[in-house]
Amino acid sequence: MSETTIAVELQGVTKRFGDVVAVDDIDLTVADGEFFSLLGPSGCGKTTTLRMIAGLELPSQGSLSIHGEEMGLRPPNKRPVNTVFQSYALFPHMDVRTNIGFGLEMRKVDKDERSDLIDWAVSLVEMDGMEQRKPNQLSGGQQQRVALARALVNRPEVLLLDEPLGALDLKLRQQMQTELKNLQREVGITFIYVTHDQEEAVTMSDRIGVMHEGRLLQIDTPEAIYERPITRFVADFIGRTNFLEATVASGDEVVLTNGDRLRVPTSHPEGTAIAVTVRPERLTVHGRGQAPEGSHRLDGVVDSAVYLGNAVTYSVSVDWMHLEIRCPASLAGDRRSPGDDVTVSFDPDHTSVVIG
Amino acid sequence: MAAVTTPGLERQAERAESRRGFLLGLPSIIYLLVFFVIPLGVVIAYSFATRTRTGRTELNSWNLEAYRRLSEEVVRAVAFRSLWFAILTTVICLALAYPLAYFISTRRPTTRNLMLVGIMIPFWSNFLIRTYAWRLLLDSDGLFTQMASGMGLGDGRILFTSKAVILGLVYGYLPFMVLPLYASIERIDWSLVEGARDLYASGWESFRRVVWPLSRPGVIAGSILVFVPSFGAFVTPAILGGNKKGLMGSYIVDQFMDSRNGPLGASLSVVVLAVMLIGTLVYFRQGGRNL
Numbered sequence: 235m236s237e238t239t240i241a242v243e244l245q246g247v248t249k250r251f252g253d254v255v256a257v258d259d260i261d262l263t264v265a266d267g268e269f270f271s272l273l274g275p276s277g278c279g280k281t282t283t284l285r286m287i288a289g290l291e292l293p294s295q296g297s298l299s300i301h302g303e304e305m306g307l308r309p310p311n312k313r314p315v316n317t318v319f320q321s322y323a324l325f326p327h328m329d330v331r332t333n334i335g336f337g338l339e340m341r342k343v344d345k346d347e348r349s350d351l352i353d354w355a356v357s358l359v360e361m362d363g364m365e366q367r368k369p370n371q372l373s374g375g376q377q378q379r380v381a382l383a384r385a386l387v388n389r390p391e392v393l394l395l396d397e398p399l400g401a402l403d404l405k406l407r408q409q410m411q412t413e414l415k416n417l418q419r420e421v422g423i424t425f426i427y428v429t430h431d432q433e434e435a436v437t438m439s440d441r442i443g444v445m446h447e448g449r450l451l452q453i454d455t456p457e458a459i460y461e462r463p464i465t466r467f468v469a470d471f472i473g474r475t476n477f478l479e480a481t482v483a484s485g486d487e488v489v490l491t492n493g494d495r496l497r498v499p500t501s502h503p504e505g506t507a508i509a510v511t512v513r514p515e516r517l518t519v520h521g522r523g524q525a526p527e528g529s530h531r532l533d534g535v536v537d538s539a540v541y542l543g544n545a546v547t548y549s550v551s552v553d554w555m556h557l558e559i560r561c562p563a564s565l566a567g568d569r570r571s572p573g574d575d576v577t578v579s580f581d582p583d584h585t586s587v588v589i590g
Numbered sequence: 591m592a593a594v595t596t597p598g599l600e601r602q603a604e605r606a607e608s609r610r611g612f613l614l615g616l617p618s619i620i621y622l623l624v625f626f627v628i629p630l631g632v633v634i635a636y637s638f639a640t641r642t643r644t645g646r647t648e649l650n651s652w653n654l655e656a657y658r659r660l661s662e663e664v665v666r667a668v669a670f671r672s673l674w675f676a677i678l679t680t681v682i683c684l685a686l687a688y689p690l691a692y693f694i695s696t697r698r699p700t701t702r703n704l705m706l707v708g709i710m711i712p713f714w715s716n717f718l719i720r721t722y723a724w725r726l727l728l729d730s731d732g733l734f735t736q737m738a739s740g741m742g743l744g745d746g747r748i749l750f751t752s753k754a755v756i757l758g759l760v761y762g763y764l765p766f767m768v769l770p771l772y773a774s775i776e777r778i779d780w781s782l783v784e785g786a787r788d789l790y791a792s793g794w795e796s797f798r799r800v801v802w803p804l805s806r807p808g809v810i811a812g813s814i815l816v817f818v819p820s821f822g823a824f825v826t827p828a829i830l831g832g833n834k835k836g837l838m839g840s841y842i843v844d845q846f847m848d849s850r851n852g853p854l855g856a857s858l859s860v861v862v863l864a865v866m867l868i869g870t871l872v873y874f875r876q877g878g879r880n881l
Contacts, residue, residue: 290784310787323785327803336799337789384789 247296258448271435274445316385324369355387514560525579636856645850656857672838676820691771750832767812774808
């Protein structure tokens, strides 16, 4: 991030509501033009973090700056950011055009320019012809577009989005995900996107920050978050996974519950209880004893096999645990049945050591 | 086997249902008929009747004499003074109640309920008694008078003046302004205000552009609830105004009691009713348009 400028920077930001610590000492840097997602379950502090950037909530402690400028106690109307609210917060007594033009009006942009900008925003979100409608005459998806246009029309330095697709049905949501991502590229504005939907975050983001109980657990690219989670929570929250309980033996070796040694690098000190996480699609099922050399092998018995159309998932019990395995249906030529003796194999390079 | 339904049976069942509803409503329907609709008819009939020299009302010769008298200087003065008092009371109530209602609706639920109960406490005692209590306070050696003089607010003796009447009206009707205002402000989605603030609106602008327009149903409802009874007020002007300044309410009572002019009293009543009716219609039109 040396070349790019920093859009938003949080240092040691904490937010307390009475005795409850909603956001616990987080550090975060979002680059200019980045699509950054804050991902976590409800109540993890992601929305509070977003609201602090917007100025709708003030940090109890810490520093928050936007484009190098400390925000301090600056009220929301004096910050170069705009928010797309989860509930959209469209003004019910104003039509679409007035809603979209509200920010410009407040900033006293002159009438002609305002009108041009509104036209631009209206066509950007494809709401042409509906400018005279009131919010209650619009569908959920349309309201969402208006909320987006109302924020984007101001050309904010940073756009904050609080689960903007949460109220939409699945199909519309997927469509809007693509549109949002394209839009962000088109306008080149920094997006900070709050969501609890891991798929949404993975699809759209340049980087993701995973939050849990007020803390930022990991900030990385979607791929790294998925393939190299560093805590159990992150591994579990993003997609399905298997945890093989283990203890650190040395800098590059861990011992599994069954005594197997596994060569995986770790920085945790010797004797630390950790887990090795392997995604279901990184595991392969073979006939007993037929697994290739060089991979790590575990013998087990098939508990169940579920056909999913494009894949088959197996649950295999090795002597101390169950493993979930996902094979592409095209490769499941010799399909296993419950009760079959099998050997499960995986490449230690495709695992990740997690704590917590 | 269950009975097969036919359109005829369905209609029969529907009719039975509506008959049951009617029977349940019957007591109140009779009550309203006897004590509201019929008296109202009598008042309207009186307003077209003739007053004999002895002050009796004759119902056999219909005319518009009572309505003609409404244009007389005396009557018009009374009507305009009442109108002025009612408007003044409404405006003062609105100015006092809005900040209060706003304050209450932004408290936590428990505090909110306590404050609402506080506002309704005066209703636990009789309006007449409370108005007489004001008379004590406003007496030349009453608490209010002494405090006003003590604070250097000039002569605190306002009893039997218009000021005392306005004071009494505002006191009496303030809760009717606070409650509907509270109800409509409390209903406003707070995220709309945050939305406005996020879109560069200052505190004042977000109030002016979002909170105020969205609380308008409450403003209108409260205004009607204060304006209508203030316009026809009788007790307050009688007790605190000493009836020196004639207002609609007392003027109408005077017509029936002292002047024994039933038709004029009735026509004045019809006018007051018409004003209230128009006010209510305006309210429903406005309230319906909003949201």
